Amino acid sequence: MSQKAKKVVVLPCSGIGKVYGALARETAYELMDRVRPGVVVTTCLPLLVIEDSEAKQLVTANPVITIDGCPKSCAQKSVEAQGVTPAQSFQAINFYKAHKDLKPDGIAELDENGRRLAAIAADELARVVDDLAAGGVR
């Protein structure tokens, strides 16, 4: 990775109603804490709803990856409402569709399958993060 890498903002679904929201959030944490620490950052999605200036600056100045937990795509739409098009948008259910041996469970706290699936998904997203951090297509 380039030493001059930019920050990449990963915004997960912030839902507390569905397992794939929890999977989206855990995948973002895996990227931020383990896979690309120092490169991946996040913010609270509702800060965009209340038009927080720091949150808005973060998503306008850096490439953004959204990971949604359901087809309502709140994360993607919340970014687009700021006049920003996410560089990449993912649906967390597709992580499961690609690894059907790891059916996640849990909402506030993911089970072991969910945590393993999030770790795998984060590993798979690393290349996308690296491309964006290196100034790839936004």
Next chain:
Amino acid sequence: MISLEVLKVGIVSCSGEAVCEGTLSRIACRRVLDDIRPAETVTICLPLFLAGGKEEREFAARYPTITVDGCEKRCAQKSTEKLSGKPARSILIPEILKKHGLEAPTSLRDLSPEEKASAQLVAEEIARAVDEILNGTEG
């Protein structure tokens, strides 16, 4: 005069991906929704207010709501006020922790046993607020 009985209370939790108190809020709210007052509470994902349609925006018109925020920015309260309606009660996690002499959580992902106990205490405060609203005794 016909009295309209309130049957359920809407819980709107801070999602707080970037603050530890947000994690505590999510866990406390799920305990209320799943274990403590499952028949009396419903929830909505906070950003649905923005991304959703008419149904989500009418949430606070249909249910008295309790907002639970993890920090002073009060996203849950402000979003609900802005897009749906005035909450019946607004709870701020740092205030509850301070009131009980508890430390703020330190992890975004995994709460320690002590922090889980704090989440339980917050959940019980939320449940009390639910009861007060349903009994018409909210302060």
